[in-house]
Amino acid sequence: MKRIILRLFNAPFLILIAVMGTAIQTSLFVWKPIAVFQPQITLLLVLWCAFEREFLEGGILTLILANLAEIHSAAISGLYLVSYMSIFLAVRGSAKLMLVDQRNGRAVVAGFAALANSMILISVLHLLKSAQFEVSVVSLVLSSLAQLPYAYFGFPLLRRFDWKTFKSDRAHQALEDESLIEAEGF
Numbered sequence: 001m002k003r004i005i006l007r008l009f010n011a012p013f014l015i016l017i018a019v020m021g022t023a024i025q026t027s028l029f030v031w032k033p034i035a036v037f038q039p040q041i042t043l044l045l046v047l048w049c050a051f052e053r054e055f056l057e058g059g060i061l062t063l064i065l066a067n068l069a070e071i072h073s074a075a076i077s078g079l080y081l082v083s084y085m086s087i088f089l090a091v092r093g094s095a096k097l098m099l100v101d102q103r104n105g106r107a108v109v110a111g112f113a114a115l116a117n118s119m120i121l122i123s124v125l126h127l128l129k130s131a132q133f134e135v136s137v138v139s140l141v142l143s144s145l146a147q148l149p150y151a152y153f154g155f156p157l158l159r160r161f162d163w164k165t166f167k168s169d170r171a172h173q174a175l176e177d178e179s180l181i182e183a184e185g186f
Contacts, residue, residue, distance in 0.1 A: 003166045006164070006165040006166055007165060007166045007167055009165065010161075010162065010165040010166075010167040011057070011061060013161070013165065014045060014048075014049075014061060015061075015064060015065070015068070017041070017045065017161075018041060018042050018045050018065050018068055019068060021039070021041030021042065021045075022041065022042060022068065022069070022072050024041075025038045025039055025040075025041060026038075026072065036139045036142045036143050036146065037142070037143070037146040038143075038146075039146075039147070039150040039154075040114055040117070040143075040147060040150075041150075041154075042065050042066075042068065042069045042084070043084070043087070043110075043113060043114060043117055043147070044110060044147070044150060044151055044154050044155075044158075045061075045065055045158075046061075046062050046065055046066075046084045046087060046088055047087070047091060047106070047109065047110055047113055047151070048155065048158045049061045049062055049065075049088065050062075050087075050088045050091035050092045050095065051091070051095060051100070051106065052158075052159075052162065052167075052168075055092065058088065058092065059085075059088065062084050062085060062088045063081070063085070065084060066080045066081040066083075066084040066085065067080075067081070069084070075121075076124075076125070076128065079121060079124055079125070080121075082120065082124065083117050083120040083121055083124075084117075086116075086120060087113050087116055087117055087120075090116070091109065091113060103152060103155065103156065104152070106151060106155050107148050107149075107151040107152040107155070108148070109151075110147050110148065110150070110151030110155075111144050111145060111147050111148045111151070112144075113147075114143065114144040114146075114147040115140065115141070115144035118140045118143060118144060119140070122140070
């Protein structure tokens with residue numbers, strides 16, 4: 001029973017992690033020189049959904065995470081929705097073509113996704129004539145490179161989180177194997 005409850009509460013816990021991460025990143029990284037190195041926790045969770053969730057569940061979680069990002073920011077309505085869904089669909093589609101299961105590979109994908117996210121945001125805001133284009137381009141590369149260590153250390157933590165909440169396929173398979181062994185009387 002405990003396993004079923006933990007498995008059901010995996011998605012709400014991910015949303016809670018996003019809320020807490022957004023609060024931390026916007027309160028600790030307000031000073032301009034270190035603001036470039038702030039983690040994009042919501043983006044990392046969107047990437048995790050693209051890698052580890054089914055299409056429907058990951059898409060719904062991405063929509064919820066994008067809505068949370070829009071609520072917390074002063075961005076134009078729909079900006080993060082377009083950006084995060086584009087990244088989710090691109091990573092989800094490329095995951096079918098490439099095998100990116102290693103820790104280093106996923107960190108590199110997170111760096112490119114952060115770069116793509118920034119470029120999408122800047123492009124949309126530039127088209128709407130509301131972006132400070134020159135200032136944004138200067139911090140684009142640094143903020144994308146800053147996501148590499150966050151992803152490198154964050155994805156194993158998310159994998160452990162999925163294991164503890166029995167959301168991982170491996171945890172689910174181990175649970176089934178354990179129940180088969182118990183049924184046979186070993």
